[in-house]
Amino acid sequence: MSLTSINSWLAFDIGGANIKAADGRGWSHSEPFAMWQDWKRLPDAIAHIKSLHPATHYAVTMTGEIADCFSDRREGVEHIVGSCSIAAGENAVFFYSVDGTLLRADKATHQPLQVAASNWHALARLAGSLAPSGRSWLIDIGSTTTDIVPLAYGQPIPQGMTDWDRLLYGELVYTGMERTPVPALVRSLPHRGSTRPVACECFATSQDAWLLLGGLPENATSNTTADKKPATRDAARIRMARSMLLEPASFTFADAIEAATAIVESQTLVIQDAMGALIQNPLPEDHVVLSGQGEILARRVFDHMGWNPQTVSLKDVLGPELSRVAPAHAVAMIAQQRV
CATH class of the missing domain: 3.30.420.190 (conserved archaeal protein q6m145)
Structure with missing residues (x-):
């Protein structure tokens, strides 16, 4: 079901060295975040970015689960999912899967390898549209x-x-x-x-x-x-x-x-x-x-x-700021179209 008309979305791309966010409509934000050092601060970091651009719904893609502060990908995914859920509070939060679907937190933690290292797939879908x-x-x-x-x-x-x-x-x-x-x-x-x-x-x-x-x-x-x-x-x-x-x-x-x-x-x-x-x-x-x-x-x-080859630059299409956070922008656009 499309909820674009009644809900606003903010998407996060949570990596091992940076957190990037976009709303799919032109707003974006990026800041350094050393996951391997500061993983305990992840809920606060997400909440801070959320405060800059509040939304009713949140979507997340990730690569930071591979950071060596975690014993394995499952632990990394669980920490990122849990941190996002804490930061989102009562707001709905979904996690992008490599099959192109959006999963709720409980399903994401039960299928950690589906949401681990998923940002490339969302970006590829955006690229495919071009x-x-x-x-x-x-x-x-x-x-x-x-x-x-x-x-x-x-x-x-x-x-x-x-x-x-x-x-x-x-x-x-x-x-x-x-x-x-x-x-x-x-x-x-x-x-x-x-x-x-x-x-x-x-x-x-x-x-x-x-x-x-x-x-x-x-x-x-x-x-x-x-x-x-x-x-x-x-x-x-x-x-x-x-x-x-x-x-x-x-x-x-x-x-x-x-x-x-x-x-x-x-x-x-x-x-x-x-x-x-x-x-x-x-x-x-x-x-x-x-x-x-x-x-x-x-x-x-x-x-x-x-x-x-014939080239299309996302920097030219989206502008330098959005292109820097392109996976987050892609996930936000996907989320606006379906849940």
Whole structure:
């Protein structure tokens, strides 16, 4: 039954590093939330966002259940479901399942693997509405991961439905624009004509490489970097030096940019390998819906592949703010259409 006319909806996308919210009508909000550290504060965090934009009904999708503060996915799902129920109070709350349905809290906790890691499916349905005919793909590169979802006539047709199967089939690639540790991408980096090993420590991340190359904006108030220092180019230079155990004072911006270029090249090849295995015989008439903050990286991959597909950018369709919270926006739109 459609309740759009009498009820208002607010949807949450609860991840391991961020909480995002949208009402499906243009309002959105995103804030950092380190699930692995602050899971006990989750009800308060949700309640705070709820207070910013009250609604009568709530819908939730998630990926944060995989955080290592939980013993397994079931415990993670139960905690997220319970936290949302506490924050919602007397308001109805539903949870998005990978089969496209919305489940009440009791059913969600009895079917935890149905609601775990479900946000990609909602996003794929939104992408499908923008590429309704023929063969198409959703490529979503976020802060942590890359989703490559095949679509046929507007419907997602993945090989895997769970995150572990999607990882196996290459439809989920664990690399993103911000949170990928440098040693997960390279074991050595160029430096003034030589090659230096990289310390297997999270001294720097992909965020630093993209900051240095201008692919991400600076944020002097951010504390989500590897050392909790600002997300600025100079701070990224220092973190990059530390990743090779070099003294920051003698590590120039030219040194940092040389290293960042090598890191981004390696990351490009990681995603290219996955896309090459999935998108066999890529054609110019193929449609690709681009999502997430890594659109610049996706286009680098296309260039490497020599592929020039027809692209639709969610940033262009929705605007930069909504595109940043696209899974939450998608769930809100789905919820408005049916319960």
